[in-house]
Structures are given as structure tokens and as C-alpha cells.
Amino acid sequence: MTDLRYAAFAQEACGVSPVYEGLARAVAGDAELLALIDGLPEAKRQPNLLFGTVRLLGGPVESWAGFRAFVVERWNAVAREMRARITQTNEAGRCALLLPVLASLPQPLALLEVGASAGLCLYPDRYSYRYGPHALGDGVPVLHCESDLLPSRRPEVVWRAGIDLNPLDVRSAADLAWLDALIWPEHEHRRTRLRQAAAVVAADPPLLVRGDLVEALPSLAARAPAGATLVVFHTSVLYLVPPEPRAAFVSLVRSLPGHWISNEAPDVLTPGAAGPPPGYHNMLALDGRPLAWTRGHGQGMRRV
Known part of the structure; x- marks a missing residue:
């Protein structure tokens, strides 16, 4: 195996x-x-x-x-x-995959990420985006994505929190070194992006809770402010979770108010599902409904 x-x-x-x-x-x-x-x-x-x-x-x-x-x-x-250690790749570029879905939901949003690592994907409202000629925001980091799903705006986020077995802190040199080590050797643009995103996060750190995704989720979700749409999301996380707790998480997240965004390999949530087309790795879904095929580090997606 x-x-x-x-x-x-x-x-x-x-x-x-x-x-x-x-x-x-x-x-x-x-x-x-x-x-x-x-x-x-x-x-x-x-x-x-x-x-x-x-x-x-x-x-x-x-x-x-x-x-x-x-x-x-x-x-x-x-x-x-x-x-x-655990694999904790915290790729801010994946926010470009989430953005079209987040922008379509009732605003403002309360974001809760499962498997948050250092929380870099909790700031989709702070980053800039380029979908070909379609641009949103200014400043850095700039997230580039080839996509046929185009957001009309950046979301309004009023609360952001995350769960991780071992939350990382971008203000820690040791934690930042581990995030850097997880970036693939040739990807210098991702190293630059990591440091730019880390600066955004360090200026306004999120609420990160150490815990199991099933045990910690209900109490943390209950802390989301009233009047905001709760969005629980995860990207390339559930493949690390054994089948039984994975199924328990899916049942739990479906019972919560708000919405659930997943970006996982298709057979993670649907065993036996057909694989993605060449060049793509994951399936982006809203409340379990497939929306798009996505590439691993947020560099591209296309409608299913």
C-alpha cells in the first residue's frame, strides 16, 4: 500500500x-x-x-x-x-477556490475552518485575486486562479475561527519554518505568498482551537455571532481522517445551521466516485453538492 x-x-x-x-x-x-x-x-x-x-x-x-x-x-x-508532526500545508491560494462560493452566500459571514493549521485560509476578504483579466482587491498577496467561476465581490467576514489538532502560529519562527518546509521545492511563488499571507494573519490573529474536528466543532460553531451566516469549510483535510470519524463529522456538519464547503478528493466523501479530469485533484462542493473540479494549490478550477 x-x-x-x-x-x-x-x-x-x-x-x-x-x-x-x-x-x-x-x-x-x-x-x-x-x-x-x-x-x-x-x-x-x-x-x-x-x-x-x-x-x-x-x-x-x-x-x-x-x-x-x-x-x-x-x-x-x-x-x-x-x-x-502532521501534514499542515496552509495554502492561502486555496482561498481563490472558495471565493466564488463565499461571495454567493448571504452576507456577512462567520467562517469556521476545520483543519485550519495556522488559519491562512480564514482571510479570503483580505487577499487580492486575479482570475485571468478579472481582478478583485489590491495589495498582497495576490492569488491567481484559472477559473470559469468568477466571484462578483469579496465576502464580508465578521468572525473567523478554526479547529486543528495542532494549531500553528505564524508569529512563531518554528511554526513558520514548518509551513515553509511543506511547500514543494520549486514553488518559490508560494513561499513569497506564505510570508505575505502570514503578515496579514499576524496583524489580526484568528481564534484557533486545539481539538478533534468532531468533538470541538459544536461548541465552536455556537460561538459564531448571531446575524452572520455560519460557513464551515475544509480543504484537503478529510483524507487524513479515518472513515468512522469522517462520517461522524459529515453527519454533524450537515446538522449545523448555515453552510458547508468542502474541497476534497472525490472519493473521500463519496467512496468509489470517479476521479477528477487530468490536472485536477479535488472536488469543490457546497452542502454536499458538487460545483467544480479544483487543482491542489488553488491555481485553477472548472465547473463540473
Whole structure:
């Protein structure tokens, strides 16, 4: 199974990150590395977690030989970090996927993100956007997205909060370093965007609660202000959650007032669902109704 997971990741990275595509394919065919990885809990075997950990520890990722030697020779340190951490990619660019849906809902909004990491996706009203020639807002970061769904405005957000097993704080150099390590090697534009978005968040930090997505959601949702539309959302999070608590979360979020926006691989919420078209990875849905296919870091989407 681990070899298939890394092979699938290589396919996802194809055309997006040649470095990670090559590493993932090589890991998928390396019995010794697979045996080491399989010694970790199933949830800790993810390619992003391994590659991000190696980068955080200062290891090489551009060279397969260098990467492999680093992992084998320093496996105890690598495994220790992987056990202690979770994949927390906090890509502000995904706000460009959420924006057309958020703009269509009754305003103002109370945003509640599940799997919020450092909360960078809780600020869709503060960022600027370019959908081809269609522009919204000024200042930085500017989020570029190829899309046939175009928002007419930025939303009005009066409350923002998030849940995470390990909330990160962009004002912490260590937390920011982990967010940086999770960005794919060639994506310097995303590193710039991370720091620009982090500055926005640091100036007005959100309410972030440490907890389980099912246990913490009801009480946090109840804190949303009256008169605002509650929007619970998540992007590339539920694939990390085992099936039973995932089903419990879906049942819970459907029972709450307001709306639910999901952006997940199609088979995460609908087992056996057909995969996305080439170049796309996730399905954007409102209250369980599919709206668009989306790319992993917010760079594109198209109507279903």
C-alpha cells in the first residue's frame, strides 16, 4: 500500500514538481525505504510528511542519492519528527477556490475552518485575486486562479475561527519554518505568498482551537455571532481522517445551521466516485453538492 501511495503522489506531482515526482517514484520502488516508512503508524507515512520533514531537518531533496542517504543515515531523527508532526500545508491560494462560493452566500459571514493549521485560509476578504483579466482587491498577496467561476465581490467576514489538532502560529519562527518546509521545492511563488499571507494573519490573529474536528466543532460553531451566516469549510483535510470519524463529522456538519464547503478528493466523501479530469485533484462542493473540479494549490478550477 505504501508503494502505491507514493506512486499516486508522483502522479499528482507530475508537471507541478519534478523534484517530488522523481522522489516519490524512487521511494515507491525502494524496498528498504518502504520498510522504514512502514514502521511508522499508517497516518504518518504520507509523502508530504516525509519530504517536508527532510527539508525541515536540512536534508537534500533535489538529488535522489543525497535524499536517500540522508533518510537512511538519519532515520531515527526523521522518524521522530514524522511521528510528532502532521501534514499542515496552509495554502492561502486555496482561498481563490472558495471565493466564488463565499461571495454567493448571504452576507456577512462567520467562517469556521476545520483543519485550519495556522488559519491562512480564514482571510479570503483580505487577499487580492486575479482570475485571468478579472481582478478583485489590491495589495498582497495576490492569488491567481484559472477559473470559469468568477466571484462578483469579496465576502464580508465578521468572525473567523478554526479547529486543528495542532494549531500553528505564524508569529512563531518554528511554526513558520514548518509551513515553509511543506511547500514543494520549486514553488518559490508560494513561499513569497506564505510570508505575505502570514503578515496579514499576524496583524489580526484568528481564534484557533486545539481539538478533534468532531468533538470541538459544536461548541465552536455556537460561538459564531448571531446575524452572520455560519460557513464551515475544509480543504484537503478529510483524507487524513479515518472513515468512522469522517462520517461522524459529515453527519454533524450537515446538522449545523448555515453552510458547508468542502474541497476534497472525490472519493473521500463519496467512496468509489470517479476521479477528477487530468490536472485536477479535488472536488469543490457546497452542502454536499458538487460545483467544480479544483487543482491542489488553488491555481485553477472548472465547473463540473
